[in-house]
Amino acid sequence: MDLDKNKPGTASSRRRYVTTRRLDRIFVELANVYRFNARFFKEVWLPPYEFKEIIRQCYEIGVRSLPLISLTGFIIGIVFTNQSRPSLADFGATSLLPALISVAIIRAIGPLVTALIAAGRVGSAIGAELGSMRVTEQIDAMEVSATNPFKFLVVSRVLATTLMIPALTMFTTLVSLLGGYLNVHQNELTSLSVFFYQVFDAITFLDIIASSVKSVIFGYTIGMVGCYKGYNSSKGTEGVGKAANSSVVTAMFLIFIEELLIMQVINTIRAF
Amino acid sequence: MSSADNKRTVIVGIFTFLAIVILVAGIFMLAGQQKRLISTVTLTAIFDDVAGLRTGNNVWFSGVKIGTIKSINLYGDSQVEVVMNIEEKVQQYIRKNATARISSESFIGNKNIVIDGGTQSAAPIEDGDRITAVSPLNTDDLMEKLQQNNENLVAITGDFKQLTSRLVKGEGTVGALLTDTTMAQDFRNVVANLQRTTQSTVTASNSLSAFTSKLNSPGGLANQLATDKEVFQQLKNSMTQLEEATASTSEITENLRTASSRLNNSNNAVGVLLNDPKFARQLQSTMQNLETGTEKLDQNMEALQSNFLLRGFFRKQAKEQARQQQNQPAQQPVQPTDTIQFKPSILQKN
Numbered sequence: 251m252d253l254d255k256n257k258p259g260t261a262s263s264r265r266r267y268v269t270t271r272r273l274d275r276i277f278v279e280l281a282n283v284y285r286f287n288a289r290f291f292k293e294v295w296l297p298p299y300e301f302k303e304i305i306r307q308c309y310e311i312g313v314r315s316l317p318l319i320s321l322t323g324f325i326i327g328i329v330f331t332n333q334s335r336p337s338l339a340d341f342g343a344t345s346l347l348p349a350l351i352s353v354a355i356i357r358a359i360g361p362l363v364t365a366l367i368a369a370g371r372v373g374s375a376i377g378a379e380l381g382s383m384r385v386t387e388q389i390d391a392m393e394v395s396a397t398n399p400f401k402f403l404v405v406s407r408v409l410a411t412t413l414m415i416p417a418l419t420m421f422t423t424l425v426s427l428l429g430g431y432l433n434v435h436q437n438e439l440t441s442l443s444v445f446f447y448q449v450f451d452a453i454t455f456l457d458i459i460a461s462s463v464k465s466v467i468f469g470y471t472i473g474m475v476g477c478y479k480g481y482n483s484s485k486g487t488e489g490v491g492k493a494a495n496s497s498v499v500t501a502m503f504l505i506f507i508e509e510l511l512i513m514q515v516i517n518t519i520r521a522f
Numbered sequence: 523m524s525s526a527d528n529k530r531t532v533i534v535g536i537f538t539f540l541a542i543v544i545l546v547a548g549i550f551m552l553a554g555q556q557k558r559l560i561s562t563v564t565l566t567a568i569f570d571d572v573a574g575l576r577t578g579n580n581v582w583f584s585g586v587k588i589g590t591i592k593s594i595n596l597y598g599d600s601q602v603e604v605v606m607n608i609e610e611k612v613q614q615y616i617r618k619n620a621t622a623r624i625s626s627e628s629f630i631g632n633k634n635i636v637i638d639g640g641t642q643s644a645a646p647i648e649d650g651d652r653i654t655a656v657s658p659l660n661t662d663d664l665m666e667k668l669q670q671n672n673e674n675l676v677a678i679t680g681d682f683k684q685l686t687s688r689l690v691k692g693e694g695t696v697g698a699l700l701t702d703t704t705m706a707q708d709f710r711n712v713v714a715n716l717q718r719t720t721q722s723t724v725t726a727s728n729s730l731s732a733f734t735s736k737l738n739s740p741g742g743l744a745n746q747l748a749t750d751k752e753v754f755q756q757l758k759n760s761m762t763q764l765e766e767a768t769a770s771t772s773e774i775t776e777n778l779r780t781a782s783s784r785l786n787n788s789n790n791a792v793g794v795l796l797n798d799p800k801f802a803r804q805l806q807s808t809m810q811n812l813e814t815g816t817e818k819l820d821q822n823m824e825a826l827q828s829n830f831l832l833r834g835f836f837r838k839q840a841k842e843q844a845r846q847q848q849n850q851p852a853q854q855p856v857q858p859t860d861t862i863q864f865k866p867s868i869l870q871k872n
Contacts, residue, residue: 302527308534316537417541424544450548450555454578458548 286478290408293401303406311372311407312414316421319367323422326363327429330354335437344438348448351430356449357457360423362509365468368415369501373476376407377497380480381490389481404481408473415469416462423461460516467512468505475501556590562607564592565647567622567635567655572602575624575633581606582625583637588612591635604655606635608647616653617644623656 267274331351338344380403383389392399431445476497483493553559556578572594581589589608597603608616617640625636637653647653688694692701699705737744746753787793794801827836 305527305531305534308538309530313533313537413538417538420541420544420548446551447555450552451580453552454556455549455552458545458552462545 282482283478286404286481287474289400290405290474293398293405294409296401298401300402300406303402304409307406307410308414310375311368311410312417315368315371315414315418318371319364319418319422320425322367323360323363323426324429326359327351327355327426327431328433330359330426331430331433346448347434347438348430348440348445349452351427351434352449352452353457355423355426355430356453356461358509358513360426361419361461361465361468362505363426364419364422364465365415365472365505366502368411368418368469369472369475369505370498372411373472373497373501374494376411376473376476377480377483378490378494380404380407380477381483381493382480382487384481384483385486385489400481404477407477408470411473411476412466412469415472416465419461419465454520456516456520460512464509464512467508471504471508472501475504557607557609561610562589563610563613563647563649565589565606565608565616565622566650566652567604567606568597568652569602569604569622569624569655570600570657571624572604573624573633575604575635579632580627580634581608581637582634583612583616586612588637604635613648614646616640616647617642618647618651618653619644620647621654621656 268277331347334350334354335344335347338346338350380389383403389399389403392402427446427449431440431442434440434445435442479493479497479500483489485492550559575591575594577591577594579591580587581591589606592605592607595603595605604622606622616637620640621638622635623638625634626632627634638656689697689700692698699709736742739745784790785793785796788797795805826832
């Protein structure tokens, strides 16, 4: 739907805009997002299933991202532990470092860092790839050749991100905890068994469930934003860059919003 | 499917499998740590104040984590019921009279419940039992006592400061000991003497120890006195006899005292003999007269032997004696030995 044709100030524009041009644009965008998501949930259950493409996307999104995300997680584990120590040392409570690391990494840092890095790496790639396919009319060609481009391009990618981001989160969490252990072991000489005893002593099943659910939602968000931005890109090569950039920014923004909302929900559940 | 696709699929499968393994391992470790995978029994305790205790906090017994807090519910007017999941295998060690108190894992750590005590005479707990709750130590009370301790510490350090200043100035015995060299030397001598005395004491103790060990050696007098019942019985009998003898002696002494008191009186014959000087003089005179009379009787007897009427009788007697003396050596020769042999026949003849 093109709203730019309705110039402001004319009688026809005053009739066609429900609120204002900008607000209408936002609502139209939301409606498009809703339709895009609804189409995904519709297409995901219908055959034919593009297993080969899904596996390929899982490989690209999950396996190829593992080294970068693992290294980042390991460094974050070390840095976070090292930076948290002085605050606890003021209370003489450095023995609580494993518990602090556990809560921070399992509840928040693990899923969040994984999602942010994946949004940067995967989201931009999806946006750029689909955007370039759109501007080069490859998607149109697929539609003409009786191939369902949405199922082949969008469903496979969104499914891949939705499945692989939780898996990457598991790796990131483990590697971050190992990084934290390395730092704690160097400074406090804590053994691995004691470290992991304290790690699991500080968390509950709700934390693990919340972390897993969160990473699934983050994965879906990254895939869906990247696909939406790329699938609906326009304006030639400029649109490709814009789609890639917009994919990352929007995905990251939504991830933080979701993190905030999920945290509130989990805390509400925890209170019961 | 090409080989590249196949390889990619396998790698993705391994990747996913490892991620699932990490998740499952985490879940199992957490479940194991929270005692979710073992059979438990339920214990309850009613507290007035749980001081921030939360569901999932640990339950400790003798320093061992034995369970977790299952639920915390308000109870009655303003009390709190805490339900605990306890490992079934430690059920036998917790007695029905055990008490539960709220503690803290560290000064700023999580709250937990510590189960204390319980006597062996009480039966082990059963599922659903309620144990007695002890009120937790209030932090305000703790701080108040800490403040009291601080004040006491200030007073103690003040006293100590005064004491040390006096010591430095050489006041008092200890101060003099620290500053006066003569006193220090005397003290050193005292210590040396004390050391020697201690060594002597040790030697004496060793000797005493050896002596007592000898006393305790089997067959010794003390050992027999201590262990032999027969000797004790004999000793007891001896003591009884000694007691009787003492009683007899006492009686004899009493008699002697009575006799001696009578001897001091002049109203009996022996008393007069011992106490009356007039009687003594008379007795002495009588003895003198008797002696004189005996001499005169002797002279009379000699005169009588010379008398012709009795001379024959005395000669006949002298001859008889001479004959007996001559016969006696021939009948009984003198024995060369100086032993005396007893002959019952002599008694029979006599």
